[in-house]
Amino acid sequence: MSNDKIEEDMEFDLTPIFRPESAVVVGLSQKNPFHPGNAMFTKNLMEMEVKTYGVAPKYKTIEGHKIYNSINSLPQIPDLAILAVSSRHTLPVIKEAAEFGIKGAIIVGGGFAETGKEGKKIQDEIVKICRDNNMPFIGPNCVGVYSPPVLDTLFLPSERMTKPKSGNVAVISQSGGVLVDQFFINFAKREIGISTAVSVGNKAMINETHLIKYFEKDPKTDVIALYLEGFNHGDGRNFCINARKSKKDIVVFSGGRTSAGKSAAGSHTGALAADNSIMSGAFKQYSVINPETENELRNTLKVYSMLANPFRNYSTMSIHGDKIAILSVSGGHGVLCSDLLEKYDLSLTKFTEKQKDDIGFLLNPTASKIAGLNNPIDITGSGGNEDIVNILEYLLNQNNIEMVLILIVPQVPQLLMTLGRDIVNLGNKYKKPIVGYVPWTEKFGLIREALELNHIPCGNTIEEAVQMAAAIKLKGEGGIRKKFSHNSL
Amino acid sequence: MSNDKIEEDMEFDLTPIFRPESAVVVGLSQKNPFHPGNAMFTKNLMEMEVKTYGVAPKYKTIEGHKIYNSINSLPQIPDLAILAVSSRHTLPVIKEAAEFGIKGAIIVGGGFAETGKEGKKIQDEIVKICRDNNMPFIGPNCVGVYSPPVLDTLFLPSERMTKPKSGNVAVISQSGGVLVDQFFINFAKREIGISTAVSVGNKAMINETHLIKYFEKDPKTDVIALYLEGFNHGDGRNFCINARKSKKDIVVFSGGRTSAGKSAAGSHTGALAADNSIMSGAFKQYSVINPETENELRNTLKVYSMLANPFRNYSTMSIHGDKIAILSVSGGHGVLCSDLLEKYDLSLTKFTEKQKDDIGFLLNPTASKIAGLNNPIDITGSGGNEDIVNILEYLLNQNNIEMVLILIVPQVPQLLMTLGRDIVNLGNKYKKPIVGYVPWTEKFGLIREALELNHIPCGNTIEEAVQMAAAIKLKGEGGIRKKFSHNSL
CATH class of the missing domain: 3.40.50.720 (NAD(P)-binding Rossmann-like Domain)
Structure with a gap:
């Protein structure tokens, strides 16, 4: 070739x-x-x-x-x-x-x-x-391009599709099915917007490298997301070099990671799927973010598309992921979240004795008798809005805390539906990343939407919240690596 | 003690x-x-x-x-x-x-x-x-009992809670928060019904072993699900012995799996959370199913609660998980599903040349030119209802296939909304497990609900479908182990 x-x-x-x-x-x-x-x-x-x-x-x-x-x-x-x-x-x-x-x-x-x-x-x-x-x-051999509100060349009837809103993520997919299904439906569900979506098919002339070069200059695009099953011969290295040069976040979801998947990818696209295992290793080195699951992909894109907003740009902060506090309404939520932090290579700050005393002092008398004051903090079902707001502000003021995960269980009687707004105000004041968790039911939308409309990421499950926290950490790392790369290339 | x-x-x-x-x-x-x-x-x-x-x-x-x-x-x-x-x-x-x-x-x-x-x-x-x-x-120190339609002692206001329907799963939780949130909301979302839910708190008198003994005899209960952060001293072995004796499916979701989680669980329940790592190993030996994530938990319970229905009792079949066929409308879906099968220790059947020829012959002329005929089968966007029905029936007739995963992408123009019903009819005729995937949007409900109301599990994501397939395999294994256990105990 x-x-x-x-x-x-x-x-x-x-x-x-x-x-x-x-x-x-x-x-x-x-x-x-x-x-x-x-x-x-x-x-x-x-x-x-x-x-x-x-x-x-x-x-x-x-x-x-x-x-x-x-x-x-x-x-x-x-x-x-x-x-x-x-x-x-x-x-x-x-x-x-x-x-x-x-x-x-x-x-x-x-x-x-x-x-x-x-x-x-x-x-x-x-x-x-x-x-x-x-x-x-x-x-x-592709389903074409969706470029709202200009163009839609996908041959699937509009009424059968779920079209995401216009936004700042460019999508490049080696599978038309994955494009209209895993990307479009997830994007619509999580309110992630698309600048342009491209099904690349055989990539006979225009390949992923041409596309990331184009989107690099596209003012509508802040994040570039790809579904890849492999590269045509020789294209992988070129892609990586251009990805590292890019100032935009590049996120690749790989199909064909396992031997069963590789074999299936070989039948599907005929591309050199075997390169994929090498590529996964190379991606990290070249500042390409490479989530492992569909959920990780979605949550990473949600966070990056939100954080591109100038009103809350965490990417200028360096988050190391080892100074995290969990503020929870339920002890079990704190336990599950701690397990997940370890899985995603994030870790909890150890509170000092003074910090524990301070937090206990901020709690209402009933809750303070039964609350857990270690990290994760468990204010229990006796906690209310004021407790959360006071403790959150305290945590954001601490030097040994760089990010707070706040696990909200709005089933608890004393939590007010204004809580989202209260958290947003603290986020604006202290400029430290806050990631929320709110159970996914319609009726808690008042809290969830207050957070997300104001650029505070909010998971629908505890795992989603942790994946979002991990994405913020990775963004910091990617940003740092990219800065050096720009100088050296 | x-x-x-x-x-x-x-x-x-x-x-x-x-x-x-x-x-x-x-x-x-x-x-x-x-x-x-x-x-x-x-x-x-x-x-x-x-x-x-x-x-x-x-x-x-x-x-x-x-x-x-x-x-x-x-x-x-x-x-x-x-x-x-x-x-x-x-x-x-x-x-x-x-x-x-x-x-x-x-x-x-x-x-x-x-x-x-x-x-x-x-x-x-x-x-x-x-x-x-x-x-x-x-x-x-608990939130009590929910036993529909008789009793609800949870002190959370009804309008803040999401209550699942009445059904055949008993839930025992060491965290009230996890009970009303991860269990109740997920159950309501996925239409899993509850026989009785118990928040055990300090377990001062009645512990998980008393409860599984009670639910073993409860005619309303087919599946027993637990959230556990650890056992009180000496209770673990007793629990395992009684779990093995049980004829019902026992599914334990563990909090405190990691060192961070263990430490949090210690603060939360004060129980011997350190036992947990030993317990995880013991669970397998004692026929206790122990999903790792909240999603796996939910999908396992969905499948077991469905399969308890006498109209489709896959538990009488022995599924080994190594003779699976994937029938997909999109090549990318087949690749992602193959990757996930390997992750969940399931594997694809290798089709014979004759089988590939037969499948190609069943496809419409346009699709047959571009379809992928290896396993996973990719009928492409040119495939339609008849293609799926004909190939599915062919697959269910093959000796080297024990389960079919069917990945439906209803965005494709020629798929009819009667497809769910057609698949159900084949499931009834051939008595082999079929697991569906239908993208999670309201408008594809006609297909999804036809499957699920007729006891064919259907994932909202490809991973959910694979987790359901893995649960069917585990149920077969658990059933076999339990048969021996009953004889020996």
């Missing part, structure tokens, strides 16, 4: 692909309502901001909308061509698009390199044409 | 505690609306089926309800006394209750053994009185 060297040095303008003003969908069917082209044509025409044309050789209208018989007959040169035609029809369409002056393409169809020699030959010819014409393309 | 030996041999009738027809709450306040006694009195009076009396020395009514000035003046002898008085008032009340002929008690107040020598002395006296009068009690 000697072409890879050339690619490394080429710079492509991907704006026509991700933020086109006009686009054409080529490949539509009057017979098959499930045809990918039909879904893409109608949803871009009716739901998105891009000016959309449809091209099919034989028809005049589809579902009542005017369509054109060729790219040449369009009334303007669109920025982007979206191809939903079979592999054998792709080559002539790409030629026509390039000659017409279109600046970028998305090829969703399969039947290329992933199916063998013959498909690989067509794919290589397409790459040559697009290079010669400086017309970058995404794919083939 | 020489008393423990006596306890082992004593048999207590706990029915008056868990299924009383009448109860008295002792300890109410006209001044403090948050007083635990007030919450317990009003909720049992107004929401539960138990006939409820209130006792307080000085008042005639509280919130408009008649109350009595002493236990002696009650118009009947209630089955159960619920004590919400301070530790120093507990002893005379317990004496009065025993002399009046009450058959069981729940002591919610704190200030006993957990606070030191003096409290321990009172606690021991209470135990002596209760033993002499054959009046078992739960607690002290």
Whole structure:
């Protein structure tokens, strides 16, 4: 794959692909309502901001909308061509698009390199044409791009999808299914916003390195998240070097970590999934954050997308993760949280005797008789709002504490629903990271939303809260490493 | 603690505690609306089926309800006394209750053994009185019992709690907070039903062994779930022996697994949390299932509570976990699921060449060109309902497959919302375990609910589905071990 060297040095303008003003969908069917082209044509025409044309050789209208018989007959040169035609029809369409002056393409169809020699030959010819014409393309064999509110080339009907809100996370996925499912649904559920989502497919021309370079300069993007099953030959090192150069947080979720998964990934993408184990090691060295589970991925992205907000930028603080306090309403919650801290390589501060006395003195008389005053603090079900606020302020003032996890159990009668706001005020005053836990039920939303709308991360489970704390620590470490890397590269 | 030996041999009738027809709450306040006694009195009076009396020395009514000035003046002898008085008032009340002929008690107040020598002395006296009068009690220092629809002695206001439905899982917790939060909320969310929930507190008289013996005979209970931070001295072995004797599934979630957690548990319950690491090892040997995370706990209980239903009792099958097939709509889902199988010690069947050919032949022509036919099968976004049904039936007919994980991505245009029903019909016909995955959004409820209402477990994440598959395997193993244990004990 000697072409890879050339690619490394080429710079492509991907704006026509991700933020086109006009686009054409080529490949539509009057017979098959499930045809990918039909879904893409109608949803871009009716739901998105891009000016959309449809091209099919034989028809005049589809579902009542005017369509054109060729790219040449369009009334303007669109920025982007979206191809939903079979592999054998792709080559002539790409030629026509390039000659017409279109600046970028998305090829969703399969039947290329992933199916063998013959498909690989067509794919290589397409790459040559697009290079010669400086017309970058995404794919083939992918579900395309979602770039709200401009463009949505995913061939899945909108009503079946869960679309996340617009936001600051760019997503790059080697699986269209994982993109619309694990990313989109989780993002919508946890209110994580997307700047642009890309299904890369075979990565014949544009690969993850081109994409992180593009998103590095994209003002809408603060965090870059990837689902990767492996790199094409030689691409891994290049990716890592560019990731280290990046000032933005880069988070990679890897499929194919185990031997069973590797073998499955080999069948799925045909990529060099075996590289993956080496990559996992390299990621750490190159400041790429590499969560192990879907939950860790989601919580890491939630925290990073929140912390990019200038109103609460913990990334300027150096959190080492070994000076943590837990303030809990329930002893059992404190125990479970302590177990999880150890699992995530975080550790509790040991309180001094004076600190324990001080905390006991701050508690109401009933609670102070039965409370646990070691770290984790257990104010018990007899504790109330005032106890939490007073102790939290005390903790934030201590030098041996750099982060407070506050485990709220709002079932307790004396906790007020204004607690979220009270915690936010302390967070603003002391500028130390606070991570909340609030049980995931609708009725406790008043507390949870007060925290999250004010950029204090809040887990729905104790494990989520701990994963968020771990992400804050990692961000500090990544930031430090990146600072050095920028100097040396 | 020489008393423990006596306890082992004593048999207590706990029915008056868990299924009383009448109860008295002792300890109410006209001044403090948050007083635990007030919450317990009003909720049992107004929401539960138990006939409820209130006792307080000085008042005639509280919130408009008649109350009595002493236990002696009650118009009947209630089955159960619920004590919400301070530790120093507990002893005379317990004496009065025993002399009046009450058959069981729940002591919610704190200030006993957990606070030191003096409290321990009172606690021991209470135990002596209760033993002499054959009046078992739960607690002290606990949130009590929830036994729907009869009794609810938790002092948390009903409107703050999330109560699970009535069902077949008995819950025993060493933390009241974990009981009402991790158990109740998760149970409600995943539609797991509770037979009886007990917060054991200091376990001064009734401990986890008495409770599993009681629930062993309780016809409402099929599964016994515990949250434990440690055993009182000498109780661990006794618990394990009785757990092995039990014909019911016993699932223990342990707090205090790590050194940080152990130290926190020591402060919380004062129990011998250090025993815990030994216990974890012993649990396996004694057929106690010991999930590591809250998610594993929830999914294990979901599966066991479903499988207790005679319509789909997988526990009679022996599942070894090494002959699994994955049928997926998305390649990435197959990869992530394969990774997780390895993590949970499950493994994929290797398909024969004939099997791959057969599966390819069953697929629609478009999908068959791009599908992955190895295990995991990836029918791709071009697959539809018929493809899934045909392949699933084929898989269930194969000798080298003992369980099928079916990863449904209903975003794909050609999947019908009748798919759940179709899978259920195949499950009924072939009697092999099927575990589903359906992304957790409301709109895919038609598929998810068709599966779960018909006793086919269905995960909301791929990891949940894999944890459910692992639980089915463990149940088979546990069943086998228990069979031998019954013979040898």
